[in-house]
Amino acid sequence: MLLTRICRVFSIVLLTSVAAQAAPTIEEGKNLFIANCAACHNKNMKDNLTGPALAGVEERWAAYPRADLYKWIRASQAMVSEGHPRAVELWAKWKPTPMNNFTGLTDEQIESVILYINDVANKKKDDKGPKDDQASTSGGGGNMWLFAGLGLILALLAFALMRIIDNLRNITRVQAGQAPVERTLYQVLTTKGAVAFLVFAATLVFGYKSVDNATAMGRQQNYQPEQPVAFSHKIHAGVNKIDCQYCHDSARRSKHSLIPGTNTCMNCHSAVKKGTISGTAEITKIYASIGFDPITNKYIPDYDSWSDEQIEKLYKQWIGQEYAAANSLPALNDAGRTVVEHQWDGIVKALKNDSNGKIQGPIEWVRIHNLADHAYFNHAQHVSVGQVACQKCHGPVEQMEEVYQYSTLGMGWCINCHRETEVKFNDNDYYKQYARYHEELKSGKREKVTVADIGGLECQKCHY
Numbered sequence: 148m149l150l151t152r153i154c155r156v157f158s159i160v161l162l163t164s165v166a167a168q169a170a171p172t173i174e175e176g177k178n179l180f181i182a183n184c185a186a187c188h189n190k191n192m193k194d195n196l197t198g199p200a201l202a203g204v205e206e207r208w209a210a211y212p213r214a215d216l217y218k219w220i221r222a223s224q225a226m227v228s229e230g231h232p233r234a235v236e237l238w239a240k241w242k243p244t245p246m247n248n249f250t251g252l253t254d255e256q257i258e259s260v261i262l263y264i265n266d267v268a269n270k271k272k273d274d275k276g277p278k279d280d281q282a283s284t285s286g287g288g289g290n291m292w293l294f295a296g297l298g299l300i301l302a303l304l305a306f307a308l309m310r311i312i313d314n315l316r317n318i319t320r321v322q323a324g325q326a327p328v329e330r331t332l333y334q335v336l337t338t339k340g341a342v343a344f345l346v347f348a349a350t351l352v353f354g355y356k357s358v359d360n361a362t363a364m365g366r367q368q369n370y371q372p373e374q375p376v377a378f379s380h381k382i383h384a385g386v387n388k389i390d391c392q393y394c395h396d397s398a399r400r401s402k403h404s405l406i407p408g409t410n411t412c413m414n415c416h417s418a419v420k421k422g423t424i425s426g427t428a429e430i431t432k433i434y435a436s437i438g439f440d441p442i443t444n445k446y447i448p449d450y451d452s453w454s455d456e457q458i459e460k461l462y463k464q465w466i467g468q469e470y471a472a473a474n475s476l477p478a479l480n481d482a483g484r485t486v487v488e489h490q491w492d493g494i495v496k497a498l499k500n501d502s503n504g505k506i507q508g509p510i511e512w513v514r515i516h517n518l519a520d521h522a523y524f525n526h527a528q529h530v531s532v533g534q535v536a537c538q539k540c541h542g543p544v545e546q547m548e549e550v551y552q553y554s555t556l557g558m559g560w561c562i563n564c565h566r567e568t569e570v571k572f573n574d575n576d577y578y579k580q581y582a583r584y585h586e587e588l589k590s591g592k593r594e595k596v597t598v599a600d601i602g603g604l605e606c607q608k609c610h611y
Contacts (some may be wrong), residue, residue: 173265179260180264182433192264223237245485309335369551371515371549410434431462431465432493432510434462440461441465515551516552534571
């Protein structure tokens with residue numbers, strides 16, 4: 148795919164329109180590219196991948212009006228059918244894999260992507276910048292070069308010191324009438340002092356790396372794995388303003404925030420059947436997972452016993468039907484059949500895995516945030532009691548196409564937050580109950596306060 152899933156989607160009940168984008172920016176283009184384009188187009192912009200290298204795209208379309216490039220991105224196969232020379236040339240080279248239609252993208256969004264493509268393509272190899280596809284650790288990698296340099300300097304100083312000692316000894320021998328002794332480099336390095344220094348240096352390096360790796364264990368800031376379904380938080384939480392706790396409902400009442408079940412997705416997508424950018428490609432994965440027939444708008448009885456052939460027939464029919472309708476075709480053409488096969492392959496890849504070997508069943512999302520087992524963290528305690536905003540730990544999720552680990556989640560990071568965060572006693576019902584207990588004890592209305600009164604019967608108090 149050439150561009151990403153960003154523009155407009157449907158809200159919980161009704162379709163919502165996306166406002167026109169602001170002036171094109173490289174940052175916006177980067178977000179658009181990373182979310183979708185990187186799956187088919189090389190990130191260096193200069194080498195072919197599933198799709199062509201994107202560097203120089205403006206030059207290759209320079210002979211045609213700018214509007215033709217926009218049209219190609221929004222409806223490539225329509226231009227092929229019309230016989231546009233450049234479109235026909237591209238299709239002849241890259242068929243039978245068509246580019247998806249992106250009818251919802253604005254001119255400004257397309258220009259943002261072009262800006263990002265040119266920015267990456269024009270960078271020199273020695274340009275340094277953040278590496279989005281790599282997870283950072285505690286920062287030990289940078290310090291390691293410093294320690295290596297210091298170790299080399301100390302080794303040279305030690306070697307020079309040994310040579311000085313040898314020279315002083317030879318001066319003493321000459322003064323005593325004895326012949327000087329010249330030692331080879333091997334003899335110098337195998338002396339007790341040299342061996343002791345090497346053992347000390349090896350112990351120092353080993354100890355440093357052991358501690359560094361231990362403190363970095365589980366740290367994966369900026370970790371951004373590919374998910375089975377291309378779910379855009381920017382569209383759902385940003386554009387449509389869906390509250391985080393609508394999907395992650397357990398965050399306010401449990402230790403874990405949990406991943407929402409497919410039934411939660413179906414609250415909206417039983418009505419919203421196509422994405423503005425991805426069309427049927429991603430939402431059909433939800434239907435195939437839970438067993439919803441988008442043609443009849445009904446859940447499939449005994450879906451768990453369906454064969455792969457039955458599932459394939461149903462959802463290929465749905466995808467083909469929608470493709471033909473979107474392109475005003477009386478029947479599927481070759482390009483449409485290719486799209487159907489491509490989307491079906493995506494469904495199988497996303498849902499049929501080693502754990503169950505079936506298409507039916509829960510979507511196995513890839514976990515991003517993972518605290519060490521020895522660290523206890525309670526979402527409800529922070530969300531409901533502390534009234535901490537989700538963005539405090541997870542960053543601006545409403546701006547993320549694909550969610551990544553925003554914070555380090557390290558011990559020092561947590562401690563700093565605890566030192567700086569003010570406890571909100573006012574307008575917080577959780578703390579009001581303690582004041583009430585004190586008043587009731589003083590007035591004689593209450594004789595005691597039990598552990599159960601202050602939440603001691605909550606499961607996660609013991610079972611975590």
